[in-house]
Amino acid sequence: MIKSITKGINLLFGDTLQKNKVFISNSLEFLHRERTLDKNYFDYVRLAALELICFEIRNKKLQGNVAELGVYKGKFARYINQYFSDRTLYLFDTFEGFHASDVKKEKKEGFSSGEQNFSDTSVEAVLKQMPSPNQ
Known part of the structure; x- marks a missing residue:
């Protein structure tokens, strides 16, 4: 309908x-757009939102660089890098995961139910994901 x-x-x-x-x-x-679906990344809604944001930024001829806060292994950052290959991409992450006291507090306050261990990554591993690593 x-x-x-x-x-x-x-x-x-x-x-x-x-x-x-x-x-x-x-x-x-x-x-x-021509698009090959990534069989290792299935968050269609997040990717579709990024595509629409990219469309609006280009359509309005907005200048500036792009960034992601909380990169983990770089799967989503790879798409930001791909869609904005003409801009510098800044990636912000501890690459060590959350401190144990923060995890404990998050669980106590009911904001988290898991261990939130995001330490199995590195800057080098993330950069290998990027189609334009020099941007």
């Missing part, structure tokens, strides 16, 4: 909407 409503709105108002850079779609087909 939503697909039918989307098609109807696009049929009636498509030209006006596109002139104003408004897209109503049941997919990201309007981005006209």
Whole structure:
């Protein structure tokens, strides 16, 4: 049903909407991108959000660099690097995981239920993930 409503709105108002850079779609087909799905990273919603953000930034000709806070093994950072290959990518992480006292407090306060051990990574391992590691 939503697909039918989307098609109807696009049929009636498509030209006006596109002139104003408004897209109503049941997919990201309007981005006209070629994409190979990564069988090791299945967070489609997160990747789709990144693609839309990239589209908006490029469409509005916004300048600046990009960053990710909390990199872990660099799987998502790889996509940021790919979509913004013309910009410097800053990656912020301890690469050591959380301190034991912080994990204990998070569990006590009910903010976490796991050990949150993110220490099985390194700067070198993350850089190997990047399609443009010099950016």
